[in-house]
């Protein structure tokens with residue numbers, strides 16, 4: 547995507563002359579550098595801070611393992627989320643015969659491994675379990691909610707018990723999948739039933755606090771992206787700092803909601819502290835699609851001299867550079883219901899900041915743009931500082 551939003555002025559809603567975002571970003575940067583140095587020292591001394599995500603840096607890229615019964619929807623999930631396959635075309639996907647390893651160019655460079663449903667890794671001595679789970683980011687177990695799930699739950703229980711003994715820190719994410727077409731009550735009943743069956747089994751074996759999380763998903767709506775967002779967020783070290791930056795931005799610029807998106811997959815990797823709702827996520831994620839589509843059609847065409855003259859002539863009578871906030875491209879759209887503009891700003895080639903603004907904020911666009919710019923620089927520094935060395 548080549549769309550960019552860049553601002554030059556600062557939004558000061560109180561008229562106090564302060565620029566809270568700039569201050570908070572630099573404070574955040576100092577705090578981040580400090581904790582990073584602290585971590586480095588602790589690692590040198592052979593100890594680790596207990597609540598940290600696993601060290602994803604040294605040996606390779608974090609891995610997401612997709613496992614579950616045959617036809618539960620693993621390849622469909624991977625194709626829809628990471629390869630933009632339209633959901634209806636997953637009907638034609640063939641059954642996976644061997645492990646599909648997919649390295650995805652993204653802000654985090656993770657890998658997705660899609661396992662064939664019929665493989666039982668613990669029954670098969672040819673699998674090097676240590677190599678497989680040694681560097682894992684998360685194990686995603688897909689259960690088909692439209693099918694009889696008892697066998698899937700039983701296999702999941704065996705897998706968790708096997709892993710808990712050797713790799714107790716592996717995060718297990720259960721996708722109760724294909725919930726489209728099921729009533730809300732039925733979805734919740736299934737989720738409750740599966741949760742109880744798994745937790746009971748784990749308790750019986752003495753694992754009361756195993757890190758197992760449940761998500762209701764479908765490729766036919768945004769729930770699958772939402773679930774992946776939550777999975778990926780657990781792999782980001784110091785996520786709280788990113789969230790604090792976005793929360794500050796929302797407060798300063800009176801945004802309703804702000805998301806930091808991985809543009810290719812449309813997974814959001816951070817959001818502000820207001821509760822995330824599906825509707826705002828859907829609007830922001832669809833907006834990215836609109837921008838990508840428009841950019842693909844018009845993006846690389848420079849303005850002709852004639853068009854430029856028309857834009858710079860009456861009634862504006864100003865150079866284009868003075869009229870827009872960005873030298874490259876800018877993007878802002880006003881939603882017809884409630885007059886809420888959406889703003890999108892590219893952070894780097896993988897990430898974009900998308901925010902829903904409040905009614906009156908459109909008048910203050912140049913000021914908003916500057917605050918957004920400051921946060922974007924902060925996000926860049928965050929990834930620079932926390933990137934595996």
Ligand SMILES: Nc1nc2c(ncn2[C@@H]2O[C@H](COP(=O)(O)OP(=O)(O)OP(=O)(O)O)[C@@H](O)[C@H]2O)c(=O)[nH]1
Nearest residue numbers: 617618619620621622636637641642663724764765
């Ligand atoms: N209704 C519905 N169908 C889905 C969903 N996700 C996948 N499917 C369908 O489920 C079927 C099986 O999907 P696959 O992705 O091939 O399943 P798999 O788990 O990779 O299967 P194996 O490769 O055999 O292990 C396909 O027909 C998909 O269209 C979903 O969210 N809802």
